[in-house]
Amino acid sequence: MIAEIIAVGSEMLTPYRQDTNSLAMTAELNKLGVTVAFKTILGDTFQHLVDATHIALSRADIVLFSGGLGPTEDDLTREAVAQALGVGMTRNEAVVEVLRQRFAKRGLAIQEINFKQGDVIDGAELLPNANGTAPGQWMATEYEGRQRYIALLPGPPKELTALFAEQVRPRLQQVVPPLHIAYRWLRMAVVAESEVDARTSPIYLSYPDVSTTILSTQGEIQLHFQCAKPTLEEAQERVNELLSRCEHEMLDHVFSADGESLEQVNLLMLGMRNLTLATAESCTGGLIAERLTNVPGSSRSYLGGAVVYADHLKTLLADVPKELIQEHGAVSEPVARALAEGIRARIGADIAIGVTGIAGPGGATLNKPVGRVYIALADGNTTEVRELNLNGDRERIRWFAAQHALVMLRQKLM
């Protein structure tokens, strides 16, 4: 079956706001075996809404509306869907009574316009909304001789998500042919999308029954696998088999087959080995610390460290010899090494990361361009230093430097 999602609200036609409700609904619909084929976003204009409803009902089995159920004059979804279907609306007195009580409780006078939230399209079922005033509506109907399912949902994500899960999904489950969906994903760091595609496409193309999606985000490539079968076991078997083969092929880059982030994987491995970590960051300015400490429970393994932005702090907080900075420059292999070794010794951590580099846009020298970063990893016995030459703007260079540092750490802990 095919679905269309219609997001209603003029604010989503500005440069500042986007429809995001459709993403979570799409995930849920896909799990039922329903494909989202169209998304339409339009403003609070009655005739646009009526026309869009006709278009959606002519091309999709399931039409989900989000937004336009509130009490203001701009909230027109109910009226427009009724008009498109050529039916009337009936005011539900129980909804009106609840609204009256809500207003009375707060000592507010209720205005006539609020009652329109109780208008139910003839033939539709009311979906009670525990998180807000506007109930949703559900309807199974014929349109031009074809069976259609329609849901009207409120726009606020919290209300919509709950209503969808509790009221719409069970109703869809009864009308959508049963399918069992297995889904897993692989996460890889600092590798090119083209390389992942070149190495894995010969594998995943031989699984035409598994839908494989390759996604690239900042310094990370993800392979998403999804398969629908009459039984869950069959679906899982296919997804697991394909995932294993792709994981084996990309073993040098895969950091997670279960969804954990790169930070989580590192903290997990540190915890298992009972090791502690410290950081001394110059160009990343606390980004590595921030990413690690964003994981709940990170305090078990991550002790802390220094943000040594000014050169004298490299000496003051991480014991980098002043002469080393004078001789080689703050952005150099020896200074990165000294940062990692210095902060490790100072703090008494088992492992330490040191980072120094030029994030730009200023700061480049004749020998050292913007994007030159040195990352050091010290464990008390050996210190490994990597030189990077990164592209992009300041934010990208900082992010990729942190990403590379976390990959180095993971490789050490494997």
Place this chain on the structure above:
Amino acid sequence: MIAEIIAVGSEMLTPYRQDTNSLAMTAELNKLGVTVAFKTILGDTFQHLVDATHIALSRADIVLFSGGLGPTEDDLTREAVAQALGVGMTRNEAVVEVLRQRFAKRGLAIQEINFKQGDVIDGAELLPNANGTAPGQWMATEYEGRQRYIALLPGPPKELTALFAEQVRPRLQQVVPPLHIAYRWLRMAVVAESEVDARTSPIYLSYPDVSTTILSTQGEIQLHFQCAKPTLEEAQERVNELLSRCEHEMLDHVFSADGESLEQVNLLMLGMRNLTLATAESCTGGLIAERLTNVPGSSRSYLGGAVVYADHLKTLLADVPKELIQEHGAVSEPVARALAEGIRARIGADIAIGVTGIAGPGGATLNKPVGRVYIALADGNTTEVRELNLNGDRERIRWFAAQHALVMLRQKLM
């Protein structure tokens, strides 16, 4: 005039990806006085594309396509638009030649399918793409007796943005009735949206010719003002007047009327007063440092600091007396104070921030719930400490703690 944006690509119908090209295009269209009335998102299905083209041409003066111009079998925008218009396509040999040379340069064999990127819809103009292989197309045509303007643009944001600015906007400017648009915005930190609305709506409602949008992002409220007039002076005058009145009303919370971020404003003020800053962060784990150092040139005023996640680091790096932690606990007013004063003295900064708190989900005690955060600001003479009780998850608590710290700093520097 009314525009519709059609984003083409099956990946945008998954739960993982969204159309974002439309946001920047909407901003540019609005500046020309064009309203975006519809956005349609659909996959790489030929008939869906043809139908959507018909629908768009029947309801919008300007139809902008993004995506579907590449060389693969999934790239069908050209073909679909030609089909909807009932015209053919002609292969442009100059484009084919450029493609040949590009492939030859990289020593790759070119395949026949690549040449379709040179197919130009009859009646359309080719828009050269300096950043990629797929050129755009522009067309002024009649559809059902009405004048329509069509642009086909490549999906990659960098290519689309450049093509839109350099090729599409000037063409639209010639056909759209001239309007001059003034636009400004106010940024406010750690204040409730409802408070901003209650205080400013009596003002902005008296400017019906200015479109005012109130937006809430993490710990920040924004007021956007836009006004279209026959002359730029008139539009600017209205926007400036309304902005000034709202700024005056919200003076206690406004940190920027020119778009700068809270970090930028603080660094600017530090720079103007020739002051240096240091940080000692426990629960924010480097987030304040990371946010400050993400601003180019921040090294002029921000020296660095310590991430004192483990308790012994509070003593080791920021000279917090061990006894103070034992007596009051690591999350306490005296420890926040000692962190700020300690790191300030240690590093020799003019001003220092100290943060300690419970970001959760674990770590709460009988007296100290998750969300309890102490922020201290020391300048050598006085140390101000604020106790916060924040709601939400770990990420939100950390972000709001950093946000409050930056607001405190700004208030001190005013």
